[in-house]
Amino acid sequence: MTRTSILHIHADYPDNSGYNSTPAVKNLIKLASEYKHYVFAIHRTNIPNRIKIIKKDENLFSLFYFGFPLGSFLKYSAYYLAKKIACEVRSNNIEISLIHSHKITCEGSVGFYLSKMLNKPLICTVQGGTDSRFLKYGVGNGSLYEEVVYHSKKILFMSVWAKKNFEKLPTYDENKTFDFPIPCVNKVLQVAKPKKQKEGDHLKLVCVALNQYKLKGIIPLIYALTTKELRLKMTLDIIGMSDPVEINAINKAITKCNLMKRVKLLGRVKHDKLLEMYTNYDAFVLPSAPESFGMVYVEALFAGLPILFHKNTGIDGYLDGLEVGIGIENKSATEISNALNHMGDNINNFKNNVFKAIKNGKLAHLTNDHIIETYRNVVEETIGLNHE
DSSP, X not given: XXXXXXXXXXXXXXXXXXXXXXXXXXXXXXHTTTSEEEEEEEEEESOGGGOEEEEOSSSEEEEEEEOOGGGTTHHHHHHHHHHHHHHHHHHTTOOOSEEEESSTTHHHHHHHXXXXXXXXXXXXXXXXXXXXXXXXHOTTOHHHHHHHHHHOSEEEESSGGGHHHHTTSTTOOGGGEEEOOOOOOSSOOOOOOOOOOOTTOOEEEEEEOOTTHHHHTHHHHHHHTTSTTOXXXXXXXXXXXXXXXXHHHHHHHHHHTTOTXXXXXXXXXXXXXHHXXXXXXXXXXXXXXXXSOOHHHHHHHHTTOOEEEETTSTTTTSSTTSOOEEEESSOOHHHHHHHHHHHHHTHHHHHHHHHHXXXXXXXXXXXXXXXXXXXXXXXXXHHHXXXX
């Protein structure tokens, strides 16, 4: 029996090319080890003479292509990239069963043309941050995106909050969509029933983010601890690494607010150690936006922590009806402090809700077992549809 093989197109794959990357697709490939995987990591450059393709190993290829920001003239660069990939597939005698584009706009456009060239089915992931931005500002690509959505056999929404942006497209079909969070929870740890907190106890907050501190909302989070609206005693530990410029800006904000004793930068912490440390805290707070998903929220929840997050981005849409956290509408210090007050006033309820959600399987849809089972069903259905 021929082994099912999947060709992945991804702009953020960790191929050691010096570009920003995320382990999400690498984690998915590791989980779906029964399939054979080929990855084409595509990187846009504004230097024409940097156009090239590098074969990193038997299964990983890095492509550097010339393109304009926000998908301008995407139709031409996507077609060019698809031709390059098709040639590489043929010259290396690669047999594939289907194509998986890990964003529906840029990578999806490449996958759309490649699917036609190789006569193989296409599935696409929607990452809310980039895809919504391209959909809104990618002038002249509307008809192309409509074709990609129509041509895709299945559409996997990593960012379920972004559905409203795609539902407006005339080719959108809800029947072929799936919610598809990033795999990050290998196993569900035994979380102890939370101890009841006394009224007036100070809250110990933690967040994991320093890099891109403006996007993550770190400064307004710090300011929120000094507003007149905040009634409760709170401390904040910030975990993560960044460049000296960003760290200096955060330290300045801490000093300006005279929070040196209440806000600490703990630097980089190993992942296993971080999960252990979560037991020392009362809540995880990160008003990050825009955010495609946010694995850190999931890990915090499964460690028993209620979360503060930003609405209409990131993990929003996956926790509806569970009362395991608080979503804010914007990154204002006042709104954050009001949300912190609400969380502090109801911290025992929030902690118990998280505990019950884990115990009763209400968060099971965010575990690796559920995610990989969804992926297997999508792959098998897609191949089956192609053979009909």
